Amino acid sequence: MAGGADGRTARLSDEDLELLARASEPSVTLIVHLPRASADGASTRTAQLSRGRPLVVGRDKPATMLVDDTSLSRRHALFELRDGEVYVEDLGSTNGTRVNGVAVTRQRVDPGDEILMGSVAATLHARLGSGAGAALALAVGGHDRFFQLLCFELDRARAARQGAALLMLQGARIDFEALGQRLRKIDRLGLYAPDIVEVLLPAVGDDEARALAAKLLEASGSATRSLRGALACYPSCATSPDGLLDACRAALQGDTLGLSVAAPAGARRGAAGASDDSDTPVVQSDAMRAVFELVDRVADADISVLIHGETGAGKELVASALHQRSRRVSGPLCALNCGAIPESLVESALFGHEKGAFTGATRDRAGVFEAAHGGTVFLDEIGELSASAQAALLRALESKRITRVGATQPLAVDVRVIAATHRDLRAMCEAGSFRADLLYRLDGITIAVPPLRERPRDIAPLAERFLRGAAHANQRAVDDIDADALRALRHYPWPGNVRELKNAIERAVVIARGSRVSLDDLPERVRIAAPGAPAARASAPATPAPDARPAASVPTLDALLDADVDFRARVQRYEADLIASALELCGYNQSETSRRLRIPLRTLISKIEQYDLKRR
Numbered sequence: 001m002a003g004g005a006d007g008r009t010a011r012l013s014d015e016d017l018e019l020l021a022r023a024s025e026p027s028v029t030l031i032v033h034l035p036r037a038s039a040d041g042a043s044t045r046t047a048q049l050s051r052g053r054p055l056v057v058g059r060d061k062p063a064t065m066l067v068d069d070t071s072l073s074r075r076h077a078l079f080e081l082r083d084g085e086v087y088v089e090d091l092g093s094t095n096g097t098r099v100n101g102v103a104v105t106r107q108r109v110d111p112g113d114e115i116l117m118g119s120v121a122a123t124l125h126a127r128l129g130s131g132a133g134a135a136l137a138l139a140v141g142g143h144d145r146f147f148q149l150l151c152f153e154l155d156r157a158r159a160a161r162q163g164a165a166l167l168m169l170q171g172a173r174i175d176f177e178a179l180g181q182r183l184r185k186i187d188r189l190g191l192y193a194p195d196i197v198e199v200l201l202p203a204v205g206d207d208e209a210r211a212l213a214a215k216l217l218e219a220s221g222s223a224t225r226s227l228r229g230a231l232a233c234y235p236s237c238a239t240s241p242d243g244l245l246d247a248c249r250a251a252l253q254g255d256t257l258g259l260s261v262a263a264p265a266g267a268r269r270g271a272a273g274a275s276d277d278s279d280t281p282v283v284q285s286d287a288m289r290a291v292f293e294l295v296d297r298v299a300d301a302d303i304s305v306l307i308h309g310e311t312g313a314g315k316e317l318v319a320s321a322l323h324q325r326s327r328r329v330s331g332p333l334c335a336l337n338c339g340a341i342p343e344s345l346v347e348s349a350l351f352g353h354e355k356g357a358f359t360g361a362t363r364d365r366a367g368v369f370e371a372a373h374g375g376t377v378f379l380d381e382i383g384e385l386s387a388s389a390q391a392a393l394l395r396a397l398e399s400k401r402i403t404r405v406g407a408t409q410p411l412a413v414d415v416r417v418i419a420a421t422h423r424d425l426r427a428m429c430e431a432g433s434f435r436a437d438l439l440y441r442l443d444g445i446t447i448a449v450p451p452l453r454e455r456p457r458d459i460a461p462l463a464e465r466f467l468r469g470a471a472h473a474n475q476r477a478v479d480d481i482d483a484d485a486l487r488a489l490r491h492y493p494w495p496g497n498v499r500e501l502k503n504a505i506e507r508a509v510v511i512a513r514g515s516r517v518s519l520d521d522l523p524e525r526v527r528i529a530a531p532g533a534p535a536a537r538a539s540a541p542a543t544p545a546p547d548a549r550p551a552a553s554v555p556t557l558d559a560l561l562d563a564d565v566d567f568r569a570r571v572q573r574y575e576a577d578l579i580a581s582a583l584e585l586c587g588y589n590q591s592e593t594s595r596r597l598r599i600p601l602r603t604l605i606s607k608i609e610q611y612d613l614k615r616r
Contacts, residue, residue, distance in 0.1 A: 028086055030079055032057060033121045035069055049081040056091070057117060071095050071118025085145075086124055088115060095119075101587040143507065144524040146190025146198055148595070150241045153202050154234055155600045164234045165209035166244040167199040168192065168252050169220055171227035179220040184212075193510040196252075206233045210261060217259050228252060232262040235340040239381065240311050242499040249506060253473050264340065281317050282462050285455035291318065291447060298445050299325035304397075306382075306442050307420040309449030312499030315420040316380065318449055322418055323376040331375025334368040338389075339381035346389040348405045351396065357406025369402045369413050377415045382442065383423035383434060394438045417442065452494040452501065459490050459501065466502045467517065470509035478509045484519040488530035495598050525598075576611040579604070583613060 032045040047055050047065055056063045057079070059072040073093040080087045089106040090097035095118035099107050109115060115122040150166065157164040169179075174197060183189070188200040199216060201209055209231060217229040230251035232244045247262035254260060283289050298305065299322050307315045316335075323333040341349050348357070352367035368377050385393065396402045397417065401410040419442045428434035452459065463481060471478045481489075485508075494500055508521035519527055579597070586592040590608075594601040608614060 028081055029125045030055065030057075030065075031123050031125060032065065032067055033123070034067065035120060049079060049086060051081050054078050054080045057120075057122070058091075067120055069118065069120050072120055073118075077117050086110070093118070100589050100592055102585070102589070102592075142191050143198070146188065146192075146200065147241060147523070148598075149188050149190075150200055150244070151598060152600075153200060154239075154241055154244075157202070157234060158239075162203050163205045163209065163236075165201040165204050165206075165213070166232045166234075166248050167201060167209075167213045167216065168230045168248045169197045169199065169217060169227055170195055170229070170252055171220075173226065174220050176220070179216060182216050182219045192507065196510070198248075204233075206236055209233050210259075214259055226257065228254075228257055229259040230262065231259060236264050237262040237340070239337065239339045240496070240499070242312055242496045242503050245503050246499060264337075281314070281321060282458050282465065284461055285450075285457040287450040287455045288458060291449060292321065294445075294447055295321050296325060298322070298447075300327050302416050303444035304416070304442050305418045305445045305447060306425075306439075307418065307447045307449060309420070309422060310451045310495075310497055311422050312497035313449045313451050314498050315449055316378070318447060319376075319378045319380075319418045319420060323378075326376070326416070328375050328416060332372050333376045333378060334372035335378040335380060336368045337380045339384035343386045343389070346386065347392050350389070350393065351402040352404040354404050354406035357404075361406070364404075367402070367404070369396060369415055370404075370411060372415045373413050375415065377417050379417065379419045381421060382419040383421040383425055383428060387435075390435045390438050394435060394441060397438075397441045452497045456490050459494075460486060462498060462501055463489055463505050466505040467509060470506040474506075474510055476509055476512070477515055478512050478517060480516040481505075482516050482518050484530065485517050485522055488519055488522060488526050491531060492526045492529035575607070576613070579607055579611065580613050583608075 028049045030047050030049055032047075034044060045065055045067060049055060055065060055078070056075055057065045057067060057072070057077050058075040059067065059069065060074045063075050073091070073095070075091045076093045077097045078089045078091055080089070086109050087106060088097060088099065088104065088109050090104060096103050098104065098114075098116040099109055100114050101116075109124060111124045113124065115124075153164050156162075179189075179197075183199070184201075186202050188202075190198045190200075192198045197220075199213075201212060204212060213229060213231045217227055220227060230248045232238055232247035232251065234244060237247045238244045251260040251262040281288070281292065283292055295318060305319075305322060307318050309315050319335075320333065323329060336349055338346065348361075348365070348367065350367045350369060352365050352370050353361050355361055355364050368379075379393075396413075399410075400414070401412050403410045425434050425439050425443075429436040429439055452462075460481075463486070467478065467481060470476070489501070489504075496503075504523055504526055505517070507523070508517045512518070512521045519530065579593075582593045582597050583590075586596060590604060591601060594604045597604065599607075
């Protein structure tokens with residue numbers, strides 16, 4: 001049985017997951033605000049929403065909540081509590097149902113949303129339960145909601161220059177009562193799989209995260225001592241949500257009980273962080289064929305290479321291919337994620353340090369340039385370097401010599417430098433945040449890695465590769481992806497690119513009930529991208545507002561490639577049209593648009609200003 005307030009240990013088997021979800025749900029009340037007081041003087045109608053018991057609001061029977069208002073249809077809208085989330089569905093009403101001003105067919109609704117049925121308004125009120133159920137209710141909505149929280153927290157941590165961490169706990173028996181008592185108020189829980197709990201630890205440094213993770217692991221497994229835990233810290237282990245999930249899963253796949261801490265960024269998959277699924281890249285699309293044709297042409301030269309692409313698109317794989325196909329292949333490939341190193345330690349990471357050079361320098365240590373002598377240095381997220389580190393790197397590139405922190409004698413180094421970034425370095429140069437002379441040194445050849453949405457032919461083979469790897473690592477007999485799931489994978493825009501696809505497939509393999517990954521095993525954000533998905537249709541307004549500008553259409557890839565403009569202009573055009581379309585669909589509600597596009601609200605506001613997308 002699932003544990004409750006009596007402190008009994010919860011067993012998260014497949015059979016008990018339904019009971020656990022039921023125990024974790026909040027108490028949700030629907031309040032319908034009457035346009036005029038009823039005969040008994042009441043100004044509202046209220047109803048408790050229960051799992052498995054949909055509530056129908058309408059003007060007459062067979063509706064279960066009757067509201068005497070002519071703007072309502074007999075059966076106007078259905079409210080349903082499912083998996084900790086509330087959904088509203090319009091039942092073909094005459095005057096429609098709107099959420100935050102947007103006409104919907106079926107839509108998830110949250111406390112605070114404005115729900116309008118005809119001219120009748122409604123709101124939701126939620127209250128958490130107690131005991132183990134309350135602990136799980138901190139993450140109502142399961143992994144999809146947890147992932148949104150993780151994205152938000154990393155964005156906040158980046159802006160505040162703070163740390164954060166992701167903890168995964170795996171075991172057949174987890175004491176949720178004890179775990180809930182040890183959580184801080186700002187921590188959040190989610191269910192990654194039937195036997196895996198994920199915990200978001202905001203505002204913690206690496207050392208504090210390790211100590212807190214150890215306490216949570218001890219508390220949640222105190223009855224059996226049979227749990228495994230994996231901890232990944234931001235920014236030292238990864239700098240993106242998908243990167244943290246990837247690092248945690250890798251650390252969790254060992255057989256050792258207790259807590260495993262993910263290795264620093266760049267050290268988990270060999271020196272360069274290349275994918276461990278296979279050394280052979282997936283090159284099915286014309287776009288990736290062009291990339292690797294360029295790799296073959298420049299691999300054997302010593303010229304510096306700058307790789308540009310979105311986070312998770314595969315820049316590390318291209319860097320690895322450049323090294324493996326070069327005459328330096330017998331030498332080392334050493335990587336450094338510039339965004340994952342504290343500013344005070346960047347020069348030490350690049351060039352090494354002498355014992356006693358600073359507090360904590362207890363021994364001599366080589367940096368990546370010295371360690372890569374005769375081989376290749378891969379500097380990921382080069383746009384994150386501070387001004388002082390940029391100056392030091394420029395000196396090293398010009399002189400081919402480095403000096404350890406705390407030393408006086410320079411060392412000659414023979415390395416080829418490959419750098420990567422998702423930032424627009426030329427725009428940063430114009431803004432004064434990146435040195436133009438350093439860019440000229442790094443930008444001998446530029447290789448642009450296209451995002452996954454621009455190479456849909458690569459999606460299926462990548463998904464199949466990740467499926468095989470995840471099935472082997474998790475000892476699951478899952479060997480196929482059904483047609484509906486593949487269709488959704490091909491239509492989803494993958495803002496997190498290949499890394500997001502890998503995470504989606506690996507979790508699907510873990511939670512799949514049969515030998516095939518089905519549509520239901522994919523994240524909600526992927527499922528609603530499938531053609532004809534109800535949630536996808538629900539977003540379109542039935543009739544546009546009188547003052548709404550014509551809906552923008554996102555250009556096809558063919559149209560973009562045929563246009564006589566450079567790459568940056570193509571990207572900006574696509575981005576502007578995508579944001580304009582999303583704003584239209586969300587009724588110019590910026591918060592909802594930010595959530596749907598999975599970008600920070602302040603970034604969206606900045607883009608609206610940049611592209612002049614304000615509502616006319």
